[in-house]
Every structure is written in C-alpha cells, then in structure tokens.
Amino acid sequence: MSEKPPCDGASAAAVRAPRRVRADSQRNLKTLLETALAVFSTSGVEAPVREIAEKAGVGIGTLYRHFPQRSDLIVAVVRKEVDACAETAAELAAAHAPFEALKCWMQRYVDLVLTKRGLAAALYSGNPAYESLPAYFEGRLLPALQGLLDAACAAGEIRRDVEPYDLLKAVAQLSSSAHDGDPAHTRRMVALLIDGLRYGAAGEQ
Amino acid sequence: MSEKPPCDGASAAAVRAPRRVRADSQRNLKTLLETALAVFSTSGVEAPVREIAEKAGVGIGTLYRHFPQRSDLIVAVVRKEVDACAETAAELAAAHAPFEALKCWMQRYVDLVLTKRGLAAALYSGNPAYESLPAYFEGRLLPALQGLLDAACAAGEIRRDVEPYDLLKAVAQLSSSAHDGDPAHTRRMVALLIDGLRYGAAGEQ
DNA sequence: TTGATAAACGGAACGATGTTCCGTATAAAG
DNA sequence: CTTTATACGGAACATCGTTCCGTTTATCAA
Numbered sequence: 199m200s201e202k203p204p205c206d207g208a209s210a211a212a213v214r215a216p217r218r219v220r221a222d223s224q225r226n227l228k229t230l231l232e233t234a235l236a237v238f239s240t241s242g243v244e245a246p247v248r249e250i251a252e253k254a255g256v257g258i259g260t261l262y263r264h265f266p267q268r269s270d271l272i273v274a275v276v277r278k279e280v281d282a283c284a285e286t287a288a289e290l291a292a293a294h295a296p297f298e299a300l301k302c303w304m305q306r307y308v309d310l311v312l313t314k315r316g317l318a319a320a321l322y323s324g325n326p327a328y329e330s331l332p333a334y335f336e337g338r339l340l341p342a343l344q345g346l347l348d349a350a351c352a353a354g355e356i357r358r359d360v361e362p363y364d365l366l367k368a369v370a371q372l373s374s375s376a377h378d379g380d381p382a383h384t385r386r387m388v389a390l391l392i393d394g395l396r397y398g399a400a401g402e403q
Numbered sequence: 404m405s406e407k408p409p410c411d412g413a414s415a416a417a418v419r420a421p422r423r424v425r426a427d428s429q430r431n432l433k434t435l436l437e438t439a440l441a442v443f444s445t446s447g448v449e450a451p452v453r454e455i456a457e458k459a460g461v462g463i464g465t466l467y468r469h470f471p472q473r474s475d476l477i478v479a480v481v482r483k484e485v486d487a488c489a490e491t492a493a494e495l496a497a498a499h500a501p502f503e504a505l506k507c508w509m510q511r512y513v514d515l516v517l518t519k520r521g522l523a524a525a526l527y528s529g530n531p532a533y534e535s536l537p538a539y540f541e542g543r544l545l546p547a548l549q550g551l552l553d554a555a556c557a558a559g560e561i562r563r564d565v566e567p568y569d570l571l572k573a574v575a576q577l578s579s580s581a582h583d584g585d586p587a588h589t590r591r592m593v594a595l596l597i598d599g600l601r602y603g604a605a606g607e608q
Numbered sequence: 609t610t611g612a613t614a615a616a617c618g619g620a621a622c623g624a625t626g627t628t629c630c631g632t633a634t635a636a637a638g
Numbered sequence: 639c640t641t642t643a644t645a646c647g648g649a650a651c652a653t654c655g656t657t658c659c660g661t662t663t664a665t666c667a668a
Contacts, residue, residue: 220635223645242529246625257647259629268626316529323524324447425664428616451654462618464658473655 227264229254234275242316243272269327272320276331280338283310287342296350297396303346304369304392305385307339311373312381318374339366354400365391432469434459439480447521448477474532477525481536485543488515492547501555502601508551509574509597510590512544516578517586523579544571559605570596 233254237245247268251261265271286306290299321328343362350356368391373384438459442450452473456466470476491511495504526533548567555561577592 217636217643220644222635226645247627248625251647258627259647260645262627263645266627319524319528322527324521422614422665425614425616427664431616452656453654456618463656464618465616467656468616471656 223264226254226256226260230256230261230264230271231275231278234271235279238272238275239313243314243320244316247271267327269320269325272317273327273331276314276317277334279310279314280335283307284338284342287346291346291349295355296346296353297355300346300350300356300395301389301392303343304388307366307369308373308381308384308388311370312384336363336366350395351400356395357398358400360395428469431459431461431465435461435466435469435476436480436483439476440484443477443480444518448519448525449521452476472532474525474530477522478532478536481519481522482539484515484519485540488512489543489547492551496551496554500560501551501558502560505551505555505561505600506594506597508548509593512571512574513578513586513589513593516575517589541568541571555600556605561600562603563605565600 230250234250237250237253241249247261248258250271251258254261261271265274283306287299287303290302290306293299294302321331340362343366347356347360347362347365351358369388372387372391435455439455442455442458446454452466453463455476456463459466466476470479488511492504492508495507495511498504499507526536545567548571552561552565552567552570556563573596574593577596578589
C-alpha cells in the first residue's frame with residue numbers, strides 16, 4: 199500500500215486528500231452564470247453558447263467543463279434566479295409591512311416570469327433535462343409566498359381563503375399572456391389581483 | 404417586344420397561359436406530406452428535414468421548393484391532420500347514433516393531440532410561423548364538435564349546458580398530461596368525461 | 609413526333625450551432 | 639522551486655437548416 203501523509207486526525211484509509219477547488223475555476227463559474235443570465239435576458243434562452251463564452255471572456259471548453267450540456271447552463275441560471283426571487287421574500291418581509299411586502303414580492307415574481315421569455319418552449323419540449331424545473335419552482339416559491347401570506351393574514355390585512363399555489367399560477371398566466379403586450383399592463387393587472395386579497399380581510403374597514 | 408401566340412379569345416395583354424402543374428410535382432408534394440406525418444409521429448416534430456426527404460425518396464432541394472421553411476412543412480402537416488379529424492365528424496355522424504358518434508370522435512381527437520408530441524414546444528416557441536395554428540384548430544374543430552353536440556342534444560341523449568370550446572380544451576388537457584403516462588388512461592378518462600354529458604339529459608331515464 | 613422551354617429536381621456547399629478532444633497553462637501542495 | 643492534478647482554450651467534428659445552380663423532365667405548340 200502506498201503511504202500518504204495523514205490528512206488529519208481521522209483514519210488514513212479510503213479517501214485521499216481532496217485538493218482545494220482552483221480559484222480561477224470558481225471565478226469562471228460565477229462569471230459564466232452572471233453572463234448567461236444577462237445574455238438569456240437579452241436574447242432569450244436560445245442564445246448560442248459561444249456568445250456566452252465570449253462575453254464571459256472564457257473559452258468554450260471552459261464553459262463545457264462547468265456545464266457539460268447546454269441545458270445544464272440554462273437549468274443552473276433558472277435555479278439561481280428562482281433562489282434569488284425566493285430569498286427576496288424574507289428581505290421584503292423584514293423591511294416592509296406585511297401587505298406591502300407581499301405586493302412588492304409579487305412584482306418581483308412578475309419580473310422573474312417576464313425575463314424568462316422562450317423558456318416555456320424548453321419546458322414543454324419533452325427534454326428530460328428540464329423535467330425537474332417545475333418542481334423546483336414550486337419547492338422554492340411556494341414556501342416563500344406562504345410566509346408572506348401568513349404574515350399578512352396574521353396582521354389582518356388580507357383574507358385567508360386564497361391558496362399560494364393558485365396565486366402563483368394566476369400571476370404566471372397574467373404574465374405569460376403579455377408576451378405580445380406591454381409589461382406595464384401586466385404589472386397593473388397583477389396589482390389589481392393582489393389588491394383583491396384585501397377585500398373581506400379580518401380587519402376590514 | 405417579343406411576340407407571343409395568343410392565349411385564347413381574350414385580349415392578348417397581361418396574363419400569359421399558365422402551364423399546368425407538373426405531375427411529378429404534385430406527386431412529390433403528396434409523398435412529402437405523408438412521409439412527414441409518419442416521421443413526425445415516430446420521431447417528433449424536431450426530426451431533421453433531411454430524414455424526411457430521404458424517406459420520401461426526394462432530394463432536399465425538392466423539399467425546400469415545396470416548403471421554403473421547415474416550419475412550413477410542420478404547419479402543412481398539422482393543418483392536414485386537423486382537416487382529417489374535422490372531416491371524420493361528418494362521417495361518424497352519418498354512420499352512428501348521435502352520442503356514439505360524439506364518443507368516437509372524441510377518441511379520434513385524443514389521437515390527434517397524442518400524436519402531436521413536442522408540438523406544444525413549437526407552439527410556445529414564440530416563432531411567428533406557428534401563430535396561426537391555434538386559430539386554425541378552433542376554426543375547424545369547433546364547428547365539427549358543435550355539429551355532433553347539436554345532434555346529440557336534439558336526440559335528447561345529452562345535456563345542453565356544455566360549450567364545445569370547454570370540452571375541446573378539457574380533453575386536450577387530459578391528453579397532454581399523459582405525456583408521461585399511458586394513453587389508455589387518457590382514453591378512459593376522456594370516456595368518463597364524455598359519459599358525464601349524459602347526466603341530466605332531456606330524455607333521462 | 610419532335611424540339612423548345614419553363615418548371616422542377618437533386619445534392620453539393622454554406623453558415624450556424626452543440627459538443628468533443630487534447631495540447632498547453634497554472635494554481636495548489638510539498 | 640518542483641511537481642502534479644486541475645482547469646483552460648480553441649481547433650475540429652457532427653449535425654442542423656438553408657441556399658444555389660447545373661441537370662433533368664413534363665408540358666405544350668408545331
């Protein structure tokens with residue numbers, strides 16, 4: 199058996215010392231994600247991978263090292279966006295009154311849906327690579343919205359008979375039908391929908 | 404000016420004698436449509452055009468002469484399929500009792516939706532080439548279903564309070580959710596839905 | 609029947625795209 | 639500083655959709 203210097207106090211068997219991840223690798227990964235988000239928002243998800251690699255100042259080989267398939271990059275970007283949107287909920291809840299936070303977050307969610315132009319095509323493409331995305335959407339976004347709704351309910355600012363899932367879906371539908379209209383209209387309609395939550399609240403006037 | 408032999412008794416100006424469409428051209432067009440339908444049903448709409456041309460025993464140039472864009476071929480096949488489905492309605496109405504005809508046609512419609520796997524992606528792709536398809540669906544299928552429903556209503560076999568549009572959409576949804584399930588389940592559920600039409604009919608037992 | 613001719617055919621070639629491969633560069637560890 | 643695992647870069651490949659143009663052929667008039 200080959201002798202290796204002890205990793206630490208643990209038994210020397212099995213696992214070999216895992217070298218730390220190279221700094222440039224981490225940097226490139228971060229840059230690629232940011233660039234891909236920017237490009238996807240501008241040109242849609244069907245943008246060529248080469249364009250993303252170039253704008254990130256990185257070779258195609260590097261891109262493919264981090265994301266073996268084009269779909270992996272798309273999935274990573276979407277998940278990161280969803281994460282960011284979900285995390286916004288807590289921030290808004292801490293900074294505003296419950297209903298105000300809810301209202302702001304909904305507009306944030308509209309942004310999320312709006313910038314994902316062309317993603318629906320990928321989702322419905324039958325490509326197994328995207329199958330996990332809808333579940334991820336729900337898993338992250340539902341709890342976030344649930345928290346906001348609970349807080350607003352507890353404060354007596356909104357009614358209690360609305361399901362987070364229904365709300366999420368309704369807003370998504372309002373947003374997706376606006377692919378040929380102006381985003382301002384979508385925002386107004388969503389605001390109207392959310393205002394509807396105040397009707398019949400516990401602390402009604 | 405060049406001299407041309409007179410076309411016919413009409414004034415010699417403007418229109419020249421339009422030569423008849425070549426027989427091989429018509430034949431190739433027909434073959435291409437049939438082959439494309441077969442290939443799309445097997446491999447999905449994302450099948451390469453070259454494969455279709457080869458299986459049709461035709462050069463790519465010929466395919467592109469008839470369908471300048473890949474999307475043109477897809478649209479043509481879909482429209483032809485929709486036409487065929489719509490025309491089935493009249494045949495079934497002539498051959499069966501009203502409700503039986505309705506029931507059969509619905510299963511025919513399920514087939515139509517089922518074989519169009521992956522077409523949803525094209526529809527939602529934002530490609531303007533497919534924008535006209537949903538309207539064509541409604542324009543052809545709604546009247547067909549309307550006729551079957553009217554006949555069944557007149558015979559007192561079903562209730563009158565169901566809109567053709569709602570029915571079409573419901574069945575499509577039942578079918579599309581089956582992309583990961585078995586078609587048999589879809590068929591049973593659709594049959595159940597249609598049987599629901601008999602509840603509360605004029606001539607109820 | 610036989611040219612003349614417009615129309616259709618066939619497929620090589622082009623450009624774009626996703627993906628692979630491998631020689632080179634370099635950050636981390638001793 | 640030397641070593642070495644790791645990551646990088648980009649040429650090269652395969653596969654698309656699409657274009658182009660020389661060749662073939664169905665139609666029509668004589």
